[in-house]
Amino acid sequence: MSTVVGGAAASGSVGGGPLLSVRDLSVVFGRRGQPGFTAVHHVSFDVAGGEVVGIVGESGSGKSVTSMAVMGLLPARGVRISGEARYRGRDLLTMPDRERARYRGAELAMVFQDPMTSLNPVVTVGTQVTEVLHAHERLSRADARDQAVDLLRRCGIPDPARRLGEYPHQLSGGMRQRALIATALACKPKLLICDEPTTALDVTIQAQVLELLVELVRDLGTAMVMITHDLGVVAGLCDQVNVMYAGRIVERAGCHELFARPRHRYTEGLLASIPRLDGDRSLPLTPIPGTPRDVVAWDRACAFAPRCRFVTDACVRGDLALAPLGPGHDVRCVHPAGGAAPGAVTATIQEAP
Amino acid sequence: MTSVTPASFTPDEGLPRPQSLVDAMGPALDAQETGTSLWAGAFRRLRRDPSAIVGAVIVTIFVLVAVFAPVLAPYEPARTQWANQITPTTLPPFSAEHPLGLDSFGSDFLTQLIHGARQSLIIGIVSTLLGLAGGALLGGLAGAFGGWVDTLVMRIVDILLSIPALLLAVSVAAIVGRRPEALMIAIAAAQVPIFARLLRGSMLRQRGQDYVLASTSLGLRRRTIVMAHVLPNSLGPVIVQATLVLATAIIEVAALSYLGMGSPDPTVAEWGRMLVRGQERLQSYPHLTLLPGLCIAVTALGFTLLGEALREALDPKSRR
Numbered sequence: 001m002s003t004v005v006g007g008a009a010a011s012g013s014v015g016g017g018p019l020l021s022v023r024d025l026s027v028v029f030g031r032r033g034q035p036g037f038t039a040v041h042h043v044s045f046d047v048a049g050g051e052v053v054g055i056v057g058e059s060g061s062g063k064s065v066t067s068m069a070v071m072g073l074l075p076a077r078g079v080r081i082s083g084e085a086r087y088r089g090r091d092l093l094t095m096p097d098r099e100r101a102r103y104r105g106a107e108l109a110m111v112f113q114d115p116m117t118s119l120n121p122v123v124t125v126g127t128q129v130t131e132v133l134h135a136h137e138r139l140s141r142a143d144a145r146d147q148a149v150d151l152l153r154r155c156g157i158p159d160p161a162r163r164l165g166e167y168p169h170q171l172s173g174g175m176r177q178r179a180l181i182a183t184a185l186a187c188k189p190k191l192l193i194c195d196e197p198t199t200a201l202d203v204t205i206q207a208q209v210l211e212l213l214v215e216l217v218r219d220l221g222t223a224m225v226m227i228t229h230d231l232g233v234v235a236g237l238c239d240q241v242n243v244m245y246a247g248r249i250v251e252r253a254g255c256h257e258l259f260a261r262p263r264h265r266y267t268e269g270l271l272a273s274i275p276r277l278d279g280d281r282s283l284p285l286t287p288i289p290g291t292p293r294d295v296v297a298w299d300r301a302c303a304f305a306p307r308c309r310f311v312t313d314a315c316v317r318g319d320l321a322l323a324p325l326g327p328g329h330d331v332r333c334v335h336p337a338g339g340a341a342p343g344a345v346t347a348t349i350q351e352a353p
Numbered sequence: 354m355t356s357v358t359p360a361s362f363t364p365d366e367g368l369p370r371p372q373s374l375v376d377a378m379g380p381a382l383d384a385q386e387t388g389t390s391l392w393a394g395a396f397r398r399l400r401r402d403p404s405a406i407v408g409a410v411i412v413t414i415f416v417l418v419a420v421f422a423p424v425l426a427p428y429e430p431a432r433t434q435w436a437n438q439i440t441p442t443t444l445p446p447f448s449a450e451h452p453l454g455l456d457s458f459g460s461d462f463l464t465q466l467i468h469g470a471r472q473s474l475i476i477g478i479v480s481t482l483l484g485l486a487g488g489a490l491l492g493g494l495a496g497a498f499g500g501w502v503d504t505l506v507m508r509i510v511d512i513l514l515s516i517p518a519l520l521l522a523v524s525v526a527a528i529v530g531r532r533p534e535a536l537m538i539a540i541a542a543a544q545v546p547i548f549a550r551l552l553r554g555s556m557l558r559q560r561g562q563d564y565v566l567a568s569t570s571l572g573l574r575r576r577t578i579v580m581a582h583v584l585p586n587s588l589g590p591v592i593v594q595a596t597l598v599l600a601t602a603i604i605e606v607a608a609l610s611y612l613g614m615g616s617p618d619p620t621v622a623e624w625g626r627m628l629v630r631g632q633e634r635l636q637s638y639p640h641l642t643l644l645p646g647l648c649i650a651v652t653a654l655g656f657t658l659l660g661e662a663l664r665e666a667l668d669p670k671s672r673r
Contacts, residue, residue, distance in 0.1 A: 071570050105572025112570075117563035120582045131581065132571045183571055 017089060018046035019223050020070070020108075020191055024083035025093075027062070027069050027247075031078060039065045041247040042083070044322075045240075047191060052217065052224045054234040054255070056270075057244035060292055063227045066244075067193045069093070071110055072100045087191070106136040109184035111213075113196040115176035119168035125152075125179050126164030132186040151182040156212055174205035178212065185216055192217060193225045198233065210237065231270060235259055243267050246292065246303035249322060253329040263325055263336040266304045302334065310335040395666040405662030411655025418467055419474035426464040431620030433459035444638055456630060456641060460622075466648060468622035472610075473652065476536050477602040483541035484602075485595050488548020495549070496556025496587070497579045507553065510546045518543035522605060526614040533616055540605050544598050551594050555587035562586075589667045596660030600653040607649045624649050 025043045030036020040062040047053045055063045068074050070085045070092060085092045087108065092100060112118045119128060129148040133139055139147070145164070152160035155178040168176055177197060184192060194213065198206035214237055217224045226237055234241050234255065241258045243251040243266065251264035262268045269288040290307035302308070305315040314334045325331045399405045418425060427450075428434070438445040439459055447454045453462040495506040513521070522539035529535035559565065560583055568578045609615060610625030619626075624645040631641030 073566055073570055101572050101574060103572065104570055110567075110570040112563060112567055114563055118567040120564045120568070120586065122585045123582065127581075131573065131577065135571070135573050135577065180567065183567075186571075 017086075019049045019051075019088065020047040020225075021086045022046070022066075022070065022083070023086070025066060025069060025085060026080075026082045027065050027074065028080040028082075029078060030080070032080070036080065039247050040069065043244075043247070043249055044083075045242050045249065045252065047223050047225055049190065050221050050223055051240065052214075052226060052238045054238035054241040055225060055227045055244055056229065056231060056234050056241060058229055058292055060246075061244040062247035063229075063244050064195050065247075067110065067195055067225065067227055071104060071108060071193065072097075073110075102136075105132055105184075105189070106187045107189055108191045108193065109187075109189040110193045110195065111177075111181055111184045111197045114200045115173055115180050116200065118180055119176055121168055124165055124167055125171065129164070129179065129183050129186060132183050136187045147186070148182075151186055152179065154216065155179070155182040155185075156208070157182070173201055174209060177201060177205075177209055181209070181213065181216070185220065185222070188220050189222060191223045191225070193227070195227045196229070197226075198230075199228075206233075213237075231259075231274060243270075248303055248332065249330075250302075250304065250332045251330065252322065253326075257326075257329055261326075261329075261337075263329065263331040264304075264333045265308050265310055265335065265337060268337045269307075302332065395663070398666040399662055402662045402666065404658045405666070408655050408658030408660075408662060411651060412659055415470055415652050415655060416474060419470040422467045422471045426461075426467040428461040428464045430460060430464050430468040430622045432461070434461065435459055442637065444634070453640070453644065454638075456627070457634060458630075462641070462644070465622040465627055466624075466644060469624040469627060469645060469648065470652070472616070472621065472623045473603045473606050473649070476533060476540070476606045477599055480537040480540035480606075481544060481595055481599045481602050483537060484544025484598065485548050485591070487541060487545040489552050489591065491545065492549035492552030493556070493584070495553040496560070496583070499557075499560075503553070506549070510549045513542070514546040514550075518601075519605065519608060522609060523612065523614065526609060531614065531617045536606065536609055536614060536616075539609065539614070540602050543605070544602070547594065547598060548591060552587060552591050555590050556583050559583045559586045590664075593660055593664040593667060596656055596663055600656035600660065603656070604649060604653050607645075 023044045025040055026038065027040040028036040028038050043062070043066055045053065045055075055066065057063045065074070069081050072092060072095075074081065081093055083093070087103065092103070092108075095103075119125070126145070126148055129151060130141075130144040133144045133147055148164060149160045152163055157163050157175055157178050163171065163175070163179075168179075171179060177200075181197070192213075197213065198209050201209060210233060213224070216222070224237075226233065228234060238255045241253060241255050242249045243258070243264065245266050251258065251262070251267045253261075253263075258267065259271065262271050266288070269286075272286045273288060275285055288307055289309075301316040302311075302320055305311045308315065312334065320332050320334065322330045322332045325336055399409075434451075435445050435455060439455065439457060444457065445451070445455050451461050451463070453466070456462050456465060491506050491510060495503040516524075521543045522536075525539035525542050526535045529538055556579075565578060565582060568582055573581075606615075607623070607625035607628070610623040611628050612625075613629075615621075615623045615626055627645040628642055631638070631643075631645065635642055
């Protein structure tokens with residue numbers, strides 16, 4: 001499962017630029033004319049063709065909203081979106097609905113968190129897989145069915161022909177997620193966004209589903225954005241990792257680099273809070289003090305400041321931007337951690353998935 | 354491309370499950386494996402529900418009687434017999450030829466009751482279908498488009514809803530005239546708001562579901578999503594309501610014909626009109642009012658029982 005460490009953004013790109021380029025994406029919930037709540041704050045990142053990019057953060061850090069904004073799935077009213085999300089140069093955010101609908105499913109697809117509710121309960125699995133095929137490709141019914149059988153088989157669903165005629169409630173959680181992955185990959189999209197695809201699954205199934213995702217994505221050459229709160233997932237899969245906190249990307253680095261040398265104090269805290277297999281069990285875990293609610297209201301300061309042990313005046317005053325701190329390693333922090341993290345942490349995490 | 358993930362995760366495939374495990378999981382497994390769709394599961398639960406069976410039996414008898422009325426009824430409904438035995442104070446007694454006696458016009462009472470079922474069923478069902486169609490159209494529009502369409506449609510529905518159902522029906526009947534169609538339209542008009550609200554609410558709820566979001570993310574068209582995903586999931590409560598409304602419709606048919614809005618042809622047997630006619634002899638021959646009243650009540654009860662049981666069977670909370 002070792003991947004190209006720190007896969008440079010340009011390496012697998014298509015037609016010169018990156019496949020997906022998100023610039024200054026901000027999402028504000030609230031009515032027009034009112035201050036509202038900023039869920040995503042000037043987020044920028046790139047995804048190159050075939051690359052696996054992780055977005056990590058705790059609940060409410062804006063990772064899901066970021067992906068929904070890119071897919072155009074946020075409601076039209078009560079949400080203000082600014083910035084741009086260019087897919088092969090075309091801005092997805094300003095594109096007319098019709099055109100975006102053509103992209104969705106065929107070029108970009110998404111796998112959701114909860115397989116229990118993401119399948120229509122009254123329609124057979126087969127119909128749900130084939131309708132995606134019909135929506136984007138001219139296919140006869142028989143061809144679509146054959147493709148669906150093939151897809152389900154590739155997604156590790158045993159006896160796919162029988163499963164096609166079954167309803168979602170007859171499938172287990174893991175199988176449903178596999179069926180969802182099958183629908184998402186039905187038209188061989190270039191980019192797959194996975195929004196916590198394994199959160200609702202059993203731990204044993206989680207690993208299988210992740211393995212499946214990676215394998216499929218490799219086979220198809222699909223780029224993947226993996227959204228998760230699970231550092232273990234990220235460690236196993238991703239080339240690039242973005243750490244989000246309070247709607248901002250606070251650190252970005254290649255996967256190995258991030259786990260070996262976390263620079264932002266939040267990332268450092270996250271890694272330190274993971275229980276270690278070889279750790280002393282009598283010692284308490286090391287949590288990050290406070291809750292994510294302690295977010296400072298001002299724009300440019302460090303949102304993590306109220307919880308940070310190293311906080312100074314500069315943290316809350318400064319004009320903080322995501323700044324390069326090493327090759328392929330960007331951090332938004334006034335007092336970045338200097339040295340290497342304990343090697344044991346890295347090793348433990350990377351074995352996790 | 355084929356050798357995907359080990360086969361470790363295939364609990365219900367091939368391998369025989371240890372019997373003890375099956376026993377231990379009992380009902381959960383049963384619900385998981387025997388049901389095929391939402392409706393099949395609901396039907397299974399219906400069959401176990403005594404009130405559903407009672408309701409179904411009543412409804413079946415009623416429908417059969419109505420359909421085969423000409424065969425079942427011993428006489429023509431309009432035929433006058435034994436007119437010389439009918440006086441302002443007395444009617445011929447029950448007899449082998451006329452098990453329920455004759456009414457004050459000399460018509461066989463049993464025949465009248467049987468043919469009355471026919472009127473109630475036809476008008477009740479047609480009006481409910483009309484109301485369902487109208488309501489589903491309005492509610493569907495509101496639910497599918499939302500925004501100003503929703504606001505506009507729902508305000509119209511609010512206006513309809515603010516008029517008492519019977520009053521609305523009487524006014525419509527007054528405008529359209531004394532025809533059976535008038536009765537149907539009148540009752541349907543009173544039902545439209547019920548169905549419209551129900552379908553809209555149901556669709557709005559479904560539109561917020563994850564699978565709609567998932568379908569959108571897969572690039573399905575809005576039309577496809579509404580027709581193939583949102584609508585089928587929203588119909589359950591509407592169908593239940595239709596069964597319940599059918600009971601109300603049958604009462605309303607009777608009520609309107611009681612008020613003289615029924616068929617202009619006096620020879621057509623209607624339960625509501627039989628009530629009116631029976632009233633004159635309520636003290637001496639109470640069965641002339643009691644029996645049609647009982648027919649109305651029992652039929653309405655049958656549909657209500659069936660509808661309630663259906664609602665319960667389709668309720669996701671009662672499942673499993």
